[in-house]
Amino acid sequence: MSNNIEAKVILMDSPEAASIQTLTGWVDRHGRFWGDDEYQARWCGATHRKCKNKPDEHPIHSTHGYCEECYRESRQAKFAEMERAVWAGEPLVIFDGDQYFFDAESLADYCRENSVFPKELQLLICEANYPSEFDIEQHCQEIIPDGGDCYSLPQEILDAADALNKAIKESSAVSWSGGDQVAIVSDDILTDEQKAEILAERAA
Ligand SMILES: [Zn+2]
Numbered sequence: 001m002s003n004n005i006e007a008k009v010i011l012m013d014s015p016e017a018a019s020i021q022t023l024t025g026w027v028d029r030h031g032r033f034w035g036d037d038e039y040q041a042r043w044c045g046a047t048h049r050k051c052k053n054k055p056d057e058h059p060i061h062s063t064h065g066y067c068e069e070c071y072r073e074s075r076q077a078k079f080a081e082m083e084r085a086v087w088a089g090e091p092l093v094i095f096d097g098d099q100y101f102f103d104a105e106s107l108a109d110y111c112r113e114n115s116v117f118p119k120e121l122q123l124l125i126c127e128a129n130y131p132s133e134f135d136i137e138q139h140c141q142e143i144i145p146d147g148g149d150c151y152s153l154p155q156e157i158l159d160a161a162d163a164l165n166k167a168i169k170e171s172s173a174v175s176w177s178g179g180d181q182v183a184i185v186s187d188d189i190l191t192d193e194q195k196a197e198i199l200a201e202r203a204a
Pocket of ligand 1: 051052053054058067068069070071
């Protein structure tokens with residue numbers, strides 16, 4: 001490095017090289033020094049914190065996690081705002097759960113096992129998932145010669161890709177996922193006998 005000012009030489013035993021100072025600052029529970037960053041020192045030294053939205057109502061939670069009660073409330077608010085539609089027999093899934101029902105009978109069984117009525121369950125109407133179509137041009141774009149297009153590929157491969165896409169278009173649903181409509185399901189999918197059984201179980 002070129003410098004007009006001659007660099008000053010300071011030997012290690014010179015008082016100028018170092019001196020003892022007293023520092024004031026925040027130190028966390030593990031002994032790490034954070035200077036004037038009190039918040040960070042407290043965050044590192046703590047295991048739990050109060051909910052920032054409702055500190056007096058919600059339980060404390062881990063500093064590395066989030067308030068589960070706030071999360072639950074926000075999900076319930078989302079559910080309350082969702083569109084409602086009368087159930088027409090589509091597969092159903094419990095909101096934020098992985099319990100699926102593919103017919104009224106399995107829903108009725110679940111209600112009896114858990115002593116709940118269909119109206120009390122938060123059920124979403126499922127939407128069908130299909131395989132996405134195969135894009136041969138995108139699949140081969142790195143090897144197609146410059147200036148070429150998918151017609152540079154052997155005809156047998158193009159035909160096979162067309163056949164695959166035809167099969168995909170004609171396929172039935174591969175799986176189902178909860179959609180954005182809440183199912184209005186009548187308790188009358190249960191027989192009077194089943195309803196009485198649930199009420200009796202609850203009273204017990
Ligand atoms: Zn909270």
